[in-house]
Amino acid sequence: MPKVKLTCFADEISHDLEEQLDVLGQEGISYIELRGVWGKNVLDLSGEELTRIRKAADERGFGISSIASPIGKYGIADHFAPQLESLNRAIAAAHAMGTPYIRIFSYHPPANGELDACRDEVLSRMEQLTTIAERNNVILILENDSDLYGSKDDRCLEILRHCSSDALRLAFDPGNFVMNDVQPMTEAYPKLVPYTAYIHVKDAASEPKQFVPAGAGEGQIEELLRALQARGYDGFLSVEPHLHHYMPYASNPKRVVTAIRALKQLLEQADMAWE
Numbered sequence: 001m002p003k004v005k006l007t008c009f010a011d012e013i014s015h016d017l018e019e020q021l022d023v024l025g026q027e028g029i030s031y032i033e034l035r036g037v038w039g040k041n042v043l044d045l046s047g048e049e050l051t052r053i054r055k056a057a058d059e060r061g062f063g064i065s066s067i068a069s070p071i072g073k074y075g076i077a078d079h080f081a082p083q084l085e086s087l088n089r090a091i092a093a094a095h096a097m098g099t100p101y102i103r104i105f106s107y108h109p110p111a112n113g114e115l116d117a118c119r120d121e122v123l124s125r126m127e128q129l130t131t132i133a134e135r136n137n138v139i140l141i142l143e144n145d146s147d148l149y150g151s152k153d154d155r156c157l158e159i160l161r162h163c164s165s166d167a168l169r170l171a172f173d174p175g176n177f178v179m180n181d182v183q184p185m186t187e188a189y190p191k192l193v194p195y196t197a198y199i200h201v202k203d204a205a206s207e208p209k210q211f212v213p214a215g216a217g218e219g220q221i222e223e224l225l226r227a228l229q230a231r232g233y234d235g236f237l238s239v240e241p242h243l244h245h246y247m248p249y250a251s252n253p254k255r256v257v258t259a260i261r262a263l264k265q266l267l268e269q270a271d272m273a274w275e
Contacts (some may be wrong), residue, residue, distance in 0.1 A: 001213075001231045002234035002273045004233060004235065004236070004273070004274045004275075005031055005065065005234070005237070006028075006031065006033065006236075006239065006275070007029065007032060007033050007236050007239070008029055008033060008238065008239040008240075008256065009068060009240045009241070010023075010032045010034075011036035012240070012255065012256050013253050014252060014253070015037065015038055015039045017032060017037050018024045018052060019253070020032065020037070020058050021056065021062060024026060024062070024221050025043075025062075027257060027260045027261070027264075029260065030062050030275070031063045031065040032057065032062055032063075032065065033238045033240070034064050034066065034093070034097060038167065041070065042067055042068060042090075043070070043071075043090060047096070049093075050093055050096045050097065050118045053097070054098070057097075064097035064098060064100065065099060065140065065236045066102065066198070066238070067094045067102045067103065068193075069087075069090045069102055069265055070105070071087055071090060071102070071104040071105065072104045072106055073145070074107060076118040076121050077110060078106060080125055080128075083125070084129075085131070086253055087129055087133075091132075091138055100138050100139045101138070101197070102158075103137050103140075103171060105141045105143055105145055106122060106145075106148045106155070106159060107122050108149075110223050115155070119149075120147045121160045122150075122231055123158075123163075126142075126159050127163050128161055130163040130165045130167050139167055139168075139197065140168045140169070141197060142156065142169070142170050143171045143173055143200060144156050144170070144171075144176050144180075145173070145175070145176050151179065151180045152182055153188035153191055156170060156188075156192060157191050157192060157195075169198065169238060170195045170198070170218065171199070171200050172188075172196045172198070173200035173202055174188075174200075174201075174202065174219035174221060174224060175203050176197065176200075176203035183220065185224055187222040190225060193227070196237060197235060198238065199228070199235070199238065201214055201237050201238060201239045201240065202219035202220075202242060203215065203221055203262075204218065205218060211241065211243075211245070211246060211247070212243070213258055213263075214262040215265070221263075221266055222266060222270065225266055225267065225270045225272060226270060228272075237274070239259050239260050239263055243255040243259060
């Protein structure tokens, strides 16, 4: 039976690497989605700091699932050259951490919200990023985040089809789809499943509009797990809690543990093995 791999955006626990590893280790998780450590974004870490992280992770039996970069979470009118420099740093970090995956986004549209007006520039930038990824043996995973060109399913599909490369895949995020009034499994997944190589586990409710633990919202997480099980998926399920509004008085570790345990409960109910 294929096993899915559980990972987590560990900077939602703490800025401290040791505390990140402690909390995840206590929950039986042995992968980290590397976004921030010691108050620094992953792309601002020095080579020496990346080496320290890899050494600490190796010593404690952790792997790095992805470099969770902010590439593409910028205005489409912003200069592109800094984004290319950021991709080079992300590639270096991915190679240092032993992961092929780099999370990216699809750019903020102009202030007037005219998506069609920025279509050509978005597609051009995404294609250029993908070409660089191909040359460097990494895989960009596109997150369908809010307020970006690819916040809805059809726009994600447009980007993925345009770039037409195994070096650009989708990080399917059901909670983000809910936030953008898209039904994750009814509408988005059937279109996007051929491109889906990574899963961000966020659930969300529409009233009030907020992220919630897996299974507590409208993200159709149970249906997603069944679909993944049916296709023999053995990739990453990355817990990204975002539970500040749902649990405003809880500590950061408590929010993360709540999110992890909610997912583990759904996996148990679905009789899905994980590591």
